[in-house]
Amino acid sequence: MNPDLGPVLAIDFGTTTSSAALVDGEEIRLLPEPVSGGYAWPSAVYWDGERMLVGTLAERRKRADPNSYAVEFKRGLKGDRPMPQGDRSFRPIEQAASVLTALRMEAERMHGSQISRALVTVPASYGPDDIRRLQMIAAAEAAGFSTVELLPEPVAAAYAPIPGPTFLPGELILIYDLGGGTFDTALMRVGAEGPEVLGHDAIDDCGGRNIDALLAHRIQADGEEWLAPLIASVVTAPGTPAALRLSMALADFAQRIKHQLSDAESVEDYLMPTTPAYELDRSQLALLAEAVLERTVKCSADLMARLKVHPDNVSAILLVGGGSRMPAAAEALNKAFNRPLRRVDEPELATVQGAARWLTRSGPRIITSTTEASRTVPLSFSLPGGTGAQLLRWFVAPGDTYPVGWPLARVRLPSGALWGTHRSGHPLSRSGASRSMRDAPIMEGRLPRHGTRLDRREHGGTRVLFRAPRGTGSDAGRQAERQRRLGVRRG
């Protein structure tokens, strides 16, 4: 449907996990991680002193030198402060660019040719003027994509393929996206043409990783008895590689237990072969996750309230993101809203799959130039006083007619002086009065906005350019017709 775009890589760049899909025309192919073979790419990097290792490779190496490993750098995009990594320092934007470069190269290998266009999903919390939007674009450009588009994550999720009965046009769906680092929610209305996102909201610091951290903390407290001697044996000072290694192991262990509880009522696992068994059941995890889940439920409720939609009017809640696999999440939603829950097959991939599908439905990206059937001429003004003039106001509206000499606009020059602009006839003609002196040309709707800075320096002045029809006698009939059509006359 969008053949003009060429191959595009749709990327869900997550806090802990990323995924990508190659979109070429109507075809969508998920990008497997070359080391693990899965579609989830850990958003992790490891600096080995020469190269930046990305994804599973970084995960595998992290125990060798924990200081050379970095993860969750998406959270640092805002300040973009350099972080020490191995023998060097990297800015989060560079770390993100490394992950995106790896995705691009793998996609190009799979596709067999260059891919210069990317669509990157971003949390809904990145508002219109959020610096992180620019940072994400810059990271993708640094990764070798020349054209980068962004899409809010819940909007992408709204386009995800959902198994089971299809929704009917008009139905309202709440999207609940609990990722590794952030929570996003959106309310969408199913339409014949595709979903329409009515509104969205997000919590920046609320994801599966927060629950992992709480669990790791609990394990440490519960296992004090056997952990303390272990810690004492390896940790001579906090911050040493051994200490980091142990806390990483604990975090991984917590995550492993959490994942197992998605399918089992209770779990028993061992941090190390020599340590005692650690036991946890679903209710204990739910208790632990309660505060985090409460925030997500409140965020969703607030969104519906803001959109003046009662939860009863919502047809279903769509669970998206790895965190939503936790049974406690479903329970919390049932308790709060009591609406049917729908899931995608792999909630971690819903965003990237949706982004890829959005791409094929988002319309063409080509704008052809508009031409008038009749001749138009550019109307330009050489303003005195150099660059930096500012358009204060237009005195004529698009489509208005105006006589020659009528003031068209007022600009403020850098000196602070206000100048007008007008259109003259052709005073240079020797053969009597100019024809257009008698005409009333029509101003076309091709005007810069108020407050536009008019910055083109030309011959020591600034030039503003917009277009107006040519004022000639032969055009008089056409103009009369247009005036009649527009029903507007001035002057």
Add this chain to the structure above:
Amino acid sequence: MTEPILAVDVGTSGTSAALIVGDQTTLLKEPLTGGLVWPSAVCVDDNGFVVGTAAERRKRSVPRRYIDGPRRAVDAQAAMRLEDREVTGNEAVASYLIELGREAQRVYGGQVWRLTLAIPASYLPGDPRRDVMVGIGEAAGFSDVELIPDAVAAALDPHTSADLRHGSLVLVCDLGANWTASLVRVAGNDSMLLATESSTAGHDLEALLIKDLRTEGRAWLEPLLAAPGDGGLRAYYEAIDFVRRLKHQLGDSLEVEDHLTPLTPPYKLSRRWLEAFAEPAVQALVNSAHAIVGSVGATLADISTVVLTGGASRLPMVEPALTQSLGHMLRHAPEPELAVVRGAAQWSANADSRSVTADAPSWRIEPISWDIPGGDAKLLRWNINEGQAFHQGTVVAEVRTGDERVYQLTATHAGALLRHTVPAGGQVGTTLVTAATRDAAALAADPPTQKLQLRTNGSWLLTPDRQVLVECDTAGRHVRSFVISTGELIGEFRPDFGAGTAQGARIFFDPEGRLSLIAWDTEGTFSVWDVETGKLSTRFRDSAGPVRVLVDEPSWRLAAEADGKVQVGRYRRGVTTLWDLRTGERLERTGDETWEQRNPGFRMRSPTDSFNTESYSPDGRLRATATSDLDGSGVLSLQDIESSLEVFRVQAPAATPEAEGFVPRLLTSFTADGKLLLANWDYADRSLVDAWEM
């Protein structure tokens, strides 16, 4: 469109305003005093801001809510603590402007939307306080705020500038709260501030006087100032007013004496005292004046006049001191406090004349525009350089819309991009418009407008700068120069032939590049004039009238071919005489018909003439050639070089009956700016020049 304008000068101590409607200017009177200078004072009472004399009156009862000279707080971008609330200078000045706006509305009988606001000369372009001043004006309810530096306004004061020539340099010495010397170029709407320098001398002077008062009157003043509650502050303000009053009185008396309160002893101030105080300040001002004049590369002799404004200019010793050290007669405006507002009013009265005419539209150029989805986008990049050609479907630029989609802007037909109207990263509104040349097919379907046609019975020459056409009458009766862009006659030369008339005449450029008229009569008398000066540079006489005249411009020689003077067998042969045009000397006389081969530089027309059989537009996109139709008639053909398609074609104008059957010689050229295509059709009896707008 007569739009009322309010012009305001918010000074540190005094404010003045004028309402301008058309050419009528009315200075606004302070409602309580009826004076034209409003005290620059603001007081905040429970109902809001009170300004002017009303504020002065309130200050005794609420001294802690009184602001003397709120403009100073704008200068410093500071806030003031007024008892229980904080007030910024911007707020205070805006409240003042609101009051002036109300008064203007009352006088005018309707809302006044436009404001001309005088700003201190020290707010140079780029100073953020300029934006602040515009913001203050807008906050006070004026939609269109214009700024004018106070020094420029003072220089435009009709009382002192009426007789100044356009472009005069005016040194403005403003002795207000700050003493400022500014250099202004007075040139109507293009008047501008060239340099400025100020010191706080005025303020220092006041501080010195108060210090003296406190020393002299220590015994009785200090207890007053130390009074508890508002009393002390009240006494302090009274003391300032007292000192200012005494200072002003010294304008007309040598010594003044007054009492701060009826109960306090007298305090004396003499002019000699004041002069001693003010001397260093005056010297600083003089130094500033010298410095700024030097900073723009001028000398005091280049200054047309020195204008003295501001309240302190009434101090008697200022004028003689400045006159002596600047060597100029000073112009001292009546009521110097009002010079700025009068000048600002003068500037405002000319508002309608500050208008830029649209550039003349061009035949070859059309707008190319794209409607932006959502009505807002950032320009990501231009893919086509300025001046670069593009084809149909070429991606000319890319934009990123507010929802982060990236669109490609393509062209519906071929052309060449003329301008990057928005820089990369710049905001694009609902539509991106730029200019492009039209493709050949569109041009061919729409012939250019003929701008002018000039005719003569003689010949035309295009000067090397391709801006001036020179007409030479066939008998040399006149030489006229026309500016092509306007068709304006800029010079005419009528040579003096004495009694006789010339048979032929032509114009050439001498080796120095000066335009020369060479005319000859039937007797063989040749005259050479310098067209610009009208001087006869040489005159010489051949034995008979010539049948052909040629000139070699580089060596500045003339060849006159006479008929039948040499008999060779049965044939009469032409005789050619070569002349030195500098001296009028005869160089050579020959019957050899191959003389032209030996002297290859001789031409019938000036080779310096910029008309040619083929010419190219300055941008290299168009070629004009003289060709002929199948029937042999002359044709001017204009081609688009890139596509080699003909975009314009014009037939030779019909010959007059007298010259029936004559095929005109066609030469072409473009004007230097490329705006006009020129064709010169040379017939036996006349010569035409046509010009079309490109």
